[in-house]
Amino acid sequence: MSSNAKVVLFNKPFQVLSQFTDADGRETLKDYIDVPGVYAAGRLDRDSEGLLVLTNDGKLQHKLANPKAKTSKTYWVQVEGIMDEKAMQALRDGVELKDGLTRPAKVKAMEAPSVWPRNPPVRFRQSIPTSWVEITITEGKNRQVRRMTAHVGYPTLRLIRYRVGNWTIDGIDNGSYVYF
Known part of the structure; x- marks a missing residue:
């Protein structure tokens, strides 16, 4: 992780989208997280709950989301x-x-x-x-x-x-x- 990396560990509720915007007005990360410049490292379906990692560190995001990294x-x-x-x-x-x-x-x-x-x-x-x-x-x-x-x-x-x-x-x- 780079020295200016931001990491957010979010316990995502049921029916919240793993993104910051939604054209259909459903609950998104912006309804819960007030940390600028971070993005979800991987996805967690709307009907799933629990840990979602967000970061501004591209290498970390790639490591967590890329299946080849086997996290x-x-x-x-x-x-x-x-x-x-x-x-x-x-x-x-x-x-x-x-x-x-x-x-x-x-x-x-x-x-x-x-x-x-x-x-x-x-x-x-x-x-x-x-x-x-x-x-x-x-x-x-x-x-x-x-x-x-x-x-x-x-x-x-x-x-x-x-x-x-x-x-x-x-x-x-x-x-x-x-x-x-």
């Missing part, structure tokens, strides 16, 4: 159903999606994290249990984690990016950011 990202994923070991192993081995085979992922079952409530909440269906898994990937195909869990039969209900590289959302409230 690892960890997601907390609530899925429909109780994900079994066979499905987790398939994700660890890599699954064939329309745009190719995914790199092997680190996958483990986890307890529900104690996080902020989502607004609106995940649709709850009494007849279908849910479970949480932690998935770490080193690439970033479009909607990759959602497509991976659906591929093995466990659709994603809630997706929270917990970590990018060495940075996490620990201590950053949803809708808030830290800047250094």
Whole structure:
């Protein structure tokens, strides 16, 4: 990182776009972040939550966003159903999606994290249990984690990016950011 690099770690809420402008008037980063000259290093879908890294450092942005750099990202994923070991192993081995085979992922079952409530909440269906898994990937195909869990039969209900590289959302409230 260059000496005048700015880095913003933002805990992005559900339904906020990972950009500063939107022609349709939806919530964007400008509704939350008042740091000039920074841009998102990579994307986080509107219907996903959690860590978004912003910077003014082009090299850092490239390193975080470029799949060739293999920066690892960890997601907390609530899925429909109780994900079994066979499905987790398939994700660890890599699954064939329309745009190719995914790199092997680190996958483990986890307890529900104690996080902020989502607004609106995940649709709850009494007849279908849910479970949480932690998935770490080193690439970033479009909607990759959602497509991976659906591929093995466990659709994603809630997706929270917990970590990018060495940075996490620990201590950053949803809708808030830290800047250094």
